[in-house]
Amino acid sequence: MWYHSLKTRQSVKRINTRNSSGTAVALEYIDKKVEVHHLSREASPLAFDEGTCVIFVDPQDGCLILIAVNISAKGKSTFEFRAWELTSGTAFVQRDITVKDVQGLCINDGKSKAILSLPEVSQHNTQHGLKADGLGDVISIALGVSMIYIWKCTKVDGSSINCDIVGQVNSSMSALDVLLLQSSKGDFPQLLVGESGGVRVWEEAEEIGESESTFKDTFISVLSFDAGTSLVTCQDFQRIHNGACIFTNNIGNLYLFMASQVTNLRLPVSQGGHGLFAVENVDENCSKVTLAVVAKGHTINLYQLEDLQNLSLKPGSGQDLSLVPNHVLFSTQSLGAIAFLNKASLIACSPSSRTLSMWVGV
Numbered sequence: 089m090w091y092h093s094l095k096t097r098q099s100v101k102r103i104n105t106r107n108s109s110g111t112a113v114a115l116e117y118i119d120k121k122v123e124v125h126h127l128s129r130e131a132s133p134l135a136f137d138e139g140t141c142v143i144f145v146d147p148q149d150g151c152l153i154l155i156a157v158n159i160s161a162k163g164k165s166t167f168e169f170r171a172w173e174l175t176s177g178t179a180f181v182q183r184d185i186t187v188k189d190v191q192g193l194c195i196n197d198g199k200s201k202a203i204l205s206l207p208e209v210s211q212h213n214t215q216h217g218l219k220a221d222g223l224g225d226v227i228s229i230a231l232g233v234s235m236i237y238i239w240k241c242t243k244v245d246g247s248s249i250n251c252d253i254v255g256q257v258n259s260s261m262s263a264l265d266v267l268l269l270q271s272s273k274g275d276f277p278q279l280l281v282g283e284s285g286g287v288r289v290w291e292e293a294e295e296i297g298e299s300e301s302t303f304k305d306t307f308i309s310v311l312s313f314d315a316g317t318s319l320v321t322c323q324d325f326q327r328i329h330n331g332a333c334i335f336t337n338n339i340g341n342l343y344l345f346m347a348s349q350v351t352n353l354r355l356p357v358s359q360g361g362h363g364l365f366a367v368e369n370v371d372e373n374c375s376k377v378t379l380a381v382v383a384k385g386h387t388i389n390l391y392q393l394e395d396l397q398n399l400s401l402k403p404g405s406g407q408d409l410s411l412v413p414n415h416v417l418f419s420t421q422s423l424g425a426i427a428f429l430n431k432a433s434l435i436a437c438s439p440s441s442r443t444l445s446m447w448v449g450v
Contacts, residue, residue: 110430131179141218223268267325
């Protein structure tokens with residue numbers, strides 16, 4: 089294992105590596121501005137204004153696209169979409185993009201910027217920021233207070249990106265986070281939405297015509313480990329592989345979601361302090377997965393999740409899985425965000441010293 093640290097221009101609030109396959113990382117700073125760094129080519133980072141949401145999507149094999157979404161200056165119910173390819177000859181190549189609305193219409197402000205306008209009643213709640221995810225060629229974004237849109241992305245003529253609307257779902261409560269997982273019931277992914285009191289799972293129900301799909305939802309209640317806490321909010325989904333993820337609640341409990349069931353992850357201290365975590369994104373056939381959990385700000389406990397396939401076959405959704413750390417990392421600075429860049433490569437940021445630390449070979 090080796091360690092390296094870098095200075096950042098400002099304190100990092102959040103690290104986004106979802107679906108990036110170790111090619112890029114997006115850093116959100118405390119001023120809510122975002123930088124995207126290419127990890128395999130030397131280039132200046134892409135810089136985005138406050139409140140920009142970055143999604144990594146793979147519209148075809150070997151092609152990684154970054155889609156940036158932000159609220160337009162034209163109004164809170166209008167959104168701008170832009171796209172860059174990260175796997176062409178140079179680091180960041182901007183591509184033309186079109187985004188269809190629920191009526192199948194698309195509006196552009198120049199070829200490289202798509203405009204999406206929503207009804208005023210669906211104005212986004214900016215308290216939690218834009219929540220989005222990508223899996224393969226599908227992206228999902230919570231744009232309204234509880235309105236979530238799903239698009240399928242294709243690369244056309246080797247240069248432009250088309251986002252065709254697949255569907256829209258309305259969550260009964262504010263969407264605190266969203267994640268796409270491969271469904272065991274069909275080819276189209278299932279959508280997980282973090283809500284107050286549990287997780288809502290949307291799956292494709294049936295096709296209508298050729299382009300529109302309908303979705304049905306199931307709500308899974310998630311209870312706190314602390315009997316004295318009656319209601320929790322579910323958030324911070326992190327994908328293990330295309331069929332499983334780990335998430336947390338607002339008081340720091342951790343849960344495994346797999347095969348449409350929730351498993352409590354019992355760590356040595358089960359109450360609080362575990363809301364800052366990261367998990368490796370691995371192949372579904374991988375037998376071991378590393379979970380990194382920050383304890384008391386300076387210590388990173390590393391846990392091994394083993395034999396997930398057999399765990400998912402056990403009956404019952406209220407089971408517990410007790411874990412003990414098999415390795416520990418220490419930081420001289422208090423940590424504020426953490427993520428795996430790829431398998432065995434862990435990064436964490438310190439808001440007090442404005443540093444980004446990396447451990448390779450964990």
